[in-house]
Amino acid sequence: MSLDTLKISPGFESYMPKEYVDLVERGPYGRDVKVSEMGTFKEIIEEHPMCAGCAMTLFIRTALIGLPAPEHTVILGTAGCGRLVLSQASIPFIYGNYGDTNGVASGLKRGLEIRFPNQTKDVVVMAGDGGLADIGFSCVMHSWFRKEKFTTVMLDNEVYGNTGGQESGMTNKGMVLKMAPFGKKFEKMDMIGLAKTAGVAYIARLAPTNPTRIANVIRKAVLIAREVGPTYVQAYTSCNIEYAIPTPKVMDDAREVEKDRYGFMEIISDEAKAYLERIEQEKKAKAKAVAASKAGA
Amino acid sequence: MTTATSSPRYQVLPGPEGLLPPSAAAMGVVLPQDGEGLVEGVIVPEAATYKAIAKAMLTRRNPTIFPGPLVVWGWTKHTQEKASVVLELAAEIPGVKIIPMPDYRPIYPKIDPEAVINPCHPNLTIWHNKIEACIFVGVHCHFASVTLKMVRAGTNCYTVALCAEAGHEDAMASLPHCDIEKLQRVTEALRQAKKEGLVPWALTPAGKRELAAEAEQKRKQRKAIATSAPTFAHELVAGLDENEE
Numbered sequence: 448m449s450l451d452t453l454k455i456s457p458g459f460e461s462y463m464p465k466e467y468v469d470l471v472e473r474g475p476y477g478r479d480v481k482v483s484e485m486g487t488f489k490e491i492i493e494e495h496p497m498c499a500g501c502a503m504t505l506f507i508r509t510a511l512i513g514l515p516a517p518e519h520t521v522i523l524g525t526a527g528c529g530r531l532v533l534s535q536a537s538i539p540f541i542y543g544n545y546g547d548t549n550g551v552a553s554g555l556k557r558g559l560e561i562r563f564p565n566q567t568k569d570v571v572v573m574a575g576d577g578g579l580a581d582i583g584f585s586c587v588m589h590s591w592f593r594k595e596k597f598t599t600v601m602l603d604n605e606v607y608g609n610t611g612g613q614e615s616g617m618t619n620k621g622m623v624l625k626m627a628p629f630g631k632k633f634e635k636m637d638m639i640g641l642a643k644t645a646g647v648a649y650i651a652r653l654a655p656t657n658p659t660r661i662a663n664v665i666r667k668a669v670l671i672a673r674e675v676g677p678t679y680v681q682a683y684t685s686c687n688i689e690y691a692i693p694t695p696k697v698m699d700d701a702r703e704v705e706k707d708r709y710g711f712m713e714i715i716s717d718e719a720k721a722y723l724e725r726i727e728q729e730k731k732a733k734a735k736a737v738a739a740s741k742a743g744a
Numbered sequence: 745m746t747t748a749t750s751s752p753r754y755q756v757l758p759g760p761e762g763l764l765p766p767s768a769a770a771m772g773v774v775l776p777q778d779g780e781g782l783v784e785g786v787i788v789p790e791a792a793t794y795k796a797i798a799k800a801m802l803t804r805r806n807p808t809i810f811p812g813p814l815v816v817w818g819w820t821k822h823t824q825e826k827a828s829v830v831l832e833l834a835a836e837i838p839g840v841k842i843i844p845m846p847d848y849r850p851i852y853p854k855i856d857p858e859a860v861i862n863p864c865h866p867n868l869t870i871w872h873n874k875i876e877a878c879i880f881v882g883v884h885c886h887f888a889s890v891t892l893k894m895v896r897a898g899t900n901c902y903t904v905a906l907c908a909e910a911g912h913e914d915a916m917a918s919l920p921h922c923d924i925e926k927l928q929r930v931t932e933a934l935r936q937a938k939k940e941g942l943v944p945w946a947l948t949p950a951g952k953r954e955l956a957a958e959a960e961q962k963r964k965q966r967k968a969i970a971t972s973a974p975t976f977a978h979e980l981v982a983g984l985d986e987n988e989e
Contacts, residue, residue: 456818456827462842463816464859496852535849 450477450518466493470537476518482509482658491517492536497528500694502701503602503684506655507532507573510600510682513662514538515669520569521555523548525583527575528609528686529602546582548572549590549599556597569669570597576617577607580636584616591645594676598668601638601681608686624689638681643714648676650714654683654705656698664713670726671719678719683709756785756916758876758903759896767893768913775911775920782911782918794933796917797879800902801837802937802944804877805951808841809834810861814908815882816844823882829927830881836934839946839955843869845880848887863887867898874954875899880915881906881927888912906930 453471455463469489470476480488491511497504507529514520521539524530525548534540543551552572559568572579579587579601587599605622607613612625616636623630642650649671651664661682668678685692685700692700705711715723754771773785781793788796801807811830818824834840843861850864857872863883870878878901880888888905892914895901905912906927911920919926938944945951 451819452817454818456816456824458831459811459816459818459827459842459844462811462844463846464844464856467846494851494853531852535852537847537849 453518474537475512475514479515480512482512482662485512485658491538492532495532495535497532498688500687500692500697501528501684502655502687502697503528503604504532505658506602506661506682506684509655509658509661510573510665511536511538513665513669514569514571515666516567516569519566520571520669521559523552523555523570523572523574525574525578526609527578527602527607528604529573529575533573543572543574545578547586548574548578548583549586549595552597552599553590553593553595556595567673569673571600571669572597573600573602575608576601576603576605576615580616580638588641588645591642591647591677591679594646596672596674596676598665598672598678598680600665600668601679602684603681604684604686604689605635606686606689608689612689638679639712639714642679646676646716647679648672648716648719649678650681650712651679652681652709652712654701654709654711656701656705657711660711667723671715671722674722675716675719754785756782756896756914758900758916760898760900761896763897765893765897767889773913775913776918778921781920782913782915784916785913790919793917793919794929795937797904797919797930798933798937799942800877800904800917801840801879802934802942804902805945805954806841806873806875806877807837807839807945808843808873808875808878809837810843810845810878810880810883812845812881812883812888813847814884816846826882826924826927829924829931833879833927833931833934836931836938837946838944839951841873841875843873845883845887845891848884861891863891863894866891866895870895870899870901875901877902877904879904879906881922882908885909885912889914 453476455471473489475488475491492508495504517538521541522533523541523543524533525543526545530542541551549572552570556570579599603617605615605618606624607615614622614624614627614631618631618635620634621630639650639652649668651668653660653664655661664680668680672678683701683704685697687694687697754768754773756768756773768785776782776787779790780787781790783793783796809830814823815827815830818827834842845861845863848863851862855862855868857869861869885907889912892903892905892912895903896914903915905915905918906922907918907920908922911918946955
C-alpha cells in the first residue's frame with residue numbers, strides 16, 4: 448500500500464462507506480499521530496471480533512498507533528487470537544503458516560528492499576507466544592542470528608488461548624490450565640535472554656498498562672529495525688478467558704503482573720541508541736527550520 | 745479453440761444451490777475466448793452476452809453494481825477512467841444501487857449491508873437488499889470467484905462478472921478481458937434494450953412500489969438516528985497525559 452492508493456475514484460465518494468472516507472480524510476497515513484490524539488483521527492483498527500476485555504486487543508490497537516509509517520508497513524501474523532484483529536486492520540496483513548512468520552518476514556523485507564529501493568518499507572511480525580516461542584521458535588532465532596531488519600512483537604498471553612488453553616513455552620511453571628490439568632512442569636522460556644544472546648538491537652518487555660509507552664516502544668522498535676537490525680518486543684497480553692480474569696479486572700491483572708514479574712524493560716544496543724539520537728536531532732532541526740520559514744513568511 | 749454455443753453440461757443458474765455447490769469449472773464449464781462471452785455456463789458470441797446482461801439488469805428486482813477496489817480506488821488515470829465509465833453504465837439502469845467492495849478485509853462482528861459488500865459473506869448484502877441481479881466489476885479474480893460461488897450457493901441473484909482478465913465460470917454472465925471499450929458496449933446494450941421496449945423493473949408498478957417503500961423506510965431510519973444518536977462524552981475529550989509512566 449502507499450498513499451497513492453488512498454484516493455477515491457471521482458464520482459464514487461458518495462458511494463463509499465463512511466469508514467473508508469474517514470480513513471482517507473482522517474487516517475493516520477503520511478503523518479505522525481499520538482496516543483493522546485485518539486478520538487480525533489481514524490484509527491487503523493477499530494472494530495474487531497475479540498473477547499470482551501481482551502488485553503491483547505488493547506495492546507494491538509495502541510501498537511498500531513505507534514507505527515511510524517503505517518502506509519508503508521506490512522504486518523505478518525499467524526494462527527492465534529491476534530490475527531483476528533490484525534486481519535481487519537487497514538494495513539496489509541500476511542497470514543503466515545504456523546511457525547514460518549519470521550522466515551516469511553525475512554524474505555518479504557529483502558524483497559521489498561529490492562522492489563522499492565527508494566522507499567523504506569517496514570515489516571512487523573506480530574504473533575502469539577505459541578507462534579513465536581514454540582512452533583515458530585526456529586525461524587525466530589535464525590532471523591535474529593541473520594540480523595534481519597524487521598520487528599518481532601510477541602503477544603504473550605502465556606497460553607494457547609485460541610484452541611482451549613494448552614500450555615505454551617511462555618506459560619509460567621506450575622500453571623494449571625484447562626488442557627494442562629497437572630500444571631506446567633517447566634520454567635517460562637527466557638526469550639529476552641535468547642534475544643540478547645542473538646544480538647538483537649532493541650529488546651523491550653512491557654505490559655499494556657501505559658498506552659503512550661506501548662506506542663513509543665513500537666515506534667522505536669520499527670525505526671531501529673529499519674537501519675540497525677532485528678528488534679524484539681515482548682508484551683504481556685493476558686487471556687482473560689483461559690486465565691478466568693473477570694472482564695473489569697483485566698487492567699488490574701496487567702498492573703499486578705507488571706509489578707510482580709513483567710516490569711517495563713528496555714535493552715538497546717549502542718548503535719541503536721546513536722541512531723535514535725541522530726533521528727531525534729534531525730527531527731528537531733527539521734521542526735526548527737519549518738518554524739523559522741513560517742516566521743520569515 | 746472452443747466453439748460458440750457449445751451445449752451445456754452444467755447450467756450456471758441463479759441459486760440458491762445450497763451449501764457448497766460444485767464450482768462450475770469442476771463441472772466442465774470452460775472460460776470463453778476474447779470475442780466470446782459466457783452465459784449460464786454456455787459459451788456464446790460476445791453480442792449475445794451483452795443482450796443477456798442488459799436483460800437481467802433491466803428486468804430483475806433491485807439491480808445493483810458492486811464495484812471492487814480496482815474501480816473505487818482511483819490511484820491511476822486508468823482506474824479513474826474506468827470508474828467514470830462504470831458510473832455511466834449505472835446511469836442507464838433505473839433504480840440501480842451501487843454498493844462498493846472497497847477491500848477484502850474480513851468485517852466482523854457486523855457489516856452494514858446497505859453500505860458495503862464483503863467477500864467473506866456477500867450473501868448478507870444480497871439478502872438484506874433483496875438483490876436479484878448484480879454486476880461485479882473491478883474485483884480481483886481470486887476474491888470474485890469465491891464471492892460468485894457463495895452468491896450462487898445462498899441467493900437467487902443473477903450475477904454478472906465484468907472481468908478484466910479471463911472471466912468467471914461461476915457468474916451467470918461473464919465477459920472476459922472487459923476493458924473500457926467493452927464496458928461502454930454494455931452501456932450501449934442497456935440503451936438499446938430500452939429502445940426496443942424492455943421496461944426496466946424500477947419503472948414497473950411493482951418496482952415503483954418497492955422503491956418508494958424502501959425510500960420511506962430509510963427516511964424514517966435517518967430521522968430515528970438523528971434524534972437518538974448518543975453524543976461523545978468521554979474522558980478522552982480531555983486527552984491522555986503523554987508523559988505519564
